[in-house]
Amino acid sequence: MQTVVTAKLKLNTTPEQFKALRTTQLAYRDSLNYVSQYAFAHGKMSNAVRLQDATYEEIRLRFHLPSQMACSVPRQVGASYKTLWTKVKNNAVHRKEGKTKKRYKGLDKAPTFISPTLTYQYKKDYTFKKEQQVSILTLEGRVIVPSTGYNKHVALIQRGAEIGASKLWYDKPRKQFYLLVSLAIETADPTPETHKQVAGVDVGMRYLAVTATMQGDCTFHSGKQIVPKANHSARLRKRLQKKGTRSATRRLVAISGRERRLKQNTNHVVSKRIVLQHPQSLIGLEHLTDIRERTKRRKGKSAKQRKANRTFSKWSFAELHSMIAYKALLHRSMAIKVDANSTSQACPKCGHTCKENRPNKGLLFVCQNCQYTLHADLVGARNIAMRTLLIRQDWRGTGLLSVRAFCVGR
Structure with missing residues (x-):
C-alpha cells in the first residue's frame, strides 16, 4: 500500500535565480488564463487533449514556455473545467430534487487563475542533485538551487520514496519560494492480525x-484556546467586509491566511x-x-x-x-x-x-x-x-x- 505525503522544501535562491523563477511563474499563470479563455470560447471545453492540440503552439510562441510546461497547462485547465462541469451537473440534480434554489454560476464566465503556482514534472522539469540541491527549469534554462526542509522528508527523498510531480509555490509576504514535492511511501498492507x-x-x-x-x-x-481565536478572526472579517475599502481587502487576505x-x-x-x-x-x-x-x-x-x-x-x-x-x-x-x-x-x-x-x-x-x-x-x-x-x-x-x-x- 502506498501513502502520499508532501515534502515542503525551502529554496535558497540568489537574486538572479529568484527573478528567473518569478518570471516563469507569471508566464505560466498567463498561459493558464489564455487557455481558459480559449476553452470558454469553444463550448467550455474540458478535454485536455483537444486543448493541447489547439493551444500548444500559441503557448510556446506567446509565453515562451518549455515543451513540458506547455503540455501541463492544458491538462490543468481541462481538469479545472471538468471539476466545474461536475458542480454544474450536481447543482442541476439538487435543484430538481428541491434541495436548493440557487443556480451554480461557476461557468458563467471563464475561470481566472490568480495564483502563480507552477506545476513541475519529475525528471522532466526538475531533478534532485547532491547536497540537497534541486535543478529547476525556467524560461532561461535550468538553475541549480540549494534547498532545506524537514529532515524526515529530506531522508525520504534521498532514499526510498517514489517522487512525483511538484509545485513551485511563492510566499508573497516573505518573498520566498518553496517546492512542494509529492512523495509516495510504501507501507505494509493492513491485516486483522496487525490491527488488534x-x-x-x-x-x-x-x-x-x-x-x-x-x-x-x-x-x-x-x-x-483555539476556537475563540477563530471566532475573533470571523468577527474581524465581518467588519472588514462591510467596510469594503482596498486596505480592508488587504487586511482580509492577511487575516484569512x-x-x-x-x-x-x-x-x-x-x-x-x-x-x-x-x-x-x-x-x-x-x-x-x-x-x-x-x-x-x-x-x-x-x-x-x-x-x-x-x-x-x-x-x-x-x-x-x-x-x-x-x-x-x-x-x-x-x-x-x-x-x-x-x-x-x-x-x-x-x-x-x-x-x-x-x-x-x-x-x-x-x-x-x-x-x-x-x-x-x-x-x-x-x-x-x-x-x-x-x-x-x-x-x-x-x-x-x-x-x-x-x-x-x-
Whole structure:
C-alpha cells in the first residue's frame, strides 16, 4: 500500500535565480488564463487533449514556455473545467430534487487563475542533485538551487520514496519560494492480525476530538484556546467586509491566511497525538460527507439562523480526518469511516436512542431508559469505537473490509 505525503522544501535562491523563477511563474499563470479563455470560447471545453492540440503552439510562441510546461497547462485547465462541469451537473440534480434554489454560476464566465503556482514534472522539469540541491527549469534554462526542509522528508527523498510531480509555490509576504514535492511511501498492507486494537474519534466544536477505546481509555482534545481565536478572526472579517475599502481587502487576505495556518497547525497537532496514542490500531472516524447541508438551517435568514450555520462551518473537520488517515498509515495503523448517525444520542450501555438522551443538546448524556450518564462527546467516541470493532470482527471473519478504508494523502 502506498501513502502520499508532501515534502515542503525551502529554496535558497540568489537574486538572479529568484527573478528567473518569478518570471516563469507569471508566464505560466498567463498561459493558464489564455487557455481558459480559449476553452470558454469553444463550448467550455474540458478535454485536455483537444486543448493541447489547439493551444500548444500559441503557448510556446506567446509565453515562451518549455515543451513540458506547455503540455501541463492544458491538462490543468481541462481538469479545472471538468471539476466545474461536475458542480454544474450536481447543482442541476439538487435543484430538481428541491434541495436548493440557487443556480451554480461557476461557468458563467471563464475561470481566472490568480495564483502563480507552477506545476513541475519529475525528471522532466526538475531533478534532485547532491547536497540537497534541486535543478529547476525556467524560461532561461535550468538553475541549480540549494534547498532545506524537514529532515524526515529530506531522508525520504534521498532514499526510498517514489517522487512525483511538484509545485513551485511563492510566499508573497516573505518573498520566498518553496517546492512542494509529492512523495509516495510504501507501507505494509493492513491485516486483522496487525490491527488488534480499535479506537473511535468523535469531532466537535467544544472538543475538537474525543477518542475512546474498548478498554475504557479516553482522551479529550480541547478547542478552548483555539476556537475563540477563530471566532475573533470571523468577527474581524465581518467588519472588514462591510467596510469594503482596498486596505480592508488587504487586511482580509492577511487575516484569512493567519486563520488558515492556525487551523492547519492545530489539526496537525491533534492528529499526531491521536495516532501516537493508538499504534497498530483500526481508528474509526465519522462519515461526515454533506454534514453541513444536513445540519443547515434552511428556513429564514435571521441573525440567529445565520449564526447557527456559521457555527457548523467553523472548523475543517475533513482536513483533520485526512491528517489522521495519512499519519495512521505511517505509524502502522489505519483509519476507516463508520456511520455517524445518532452516535451522540445512542446509549452505549443499553442501545436506547432518542434526542431526549441529550437534554438541551448539552454536554451531558442521560439515557432515558437505563439512566446511564456520561459526557456526550465521550458517548459519541465510544459508539464509534464499537462500530469500528464490529467492522474489524467482520473483516477478520470474511477477510474483507465491509467499508472503504479512508487512506488518503495530504
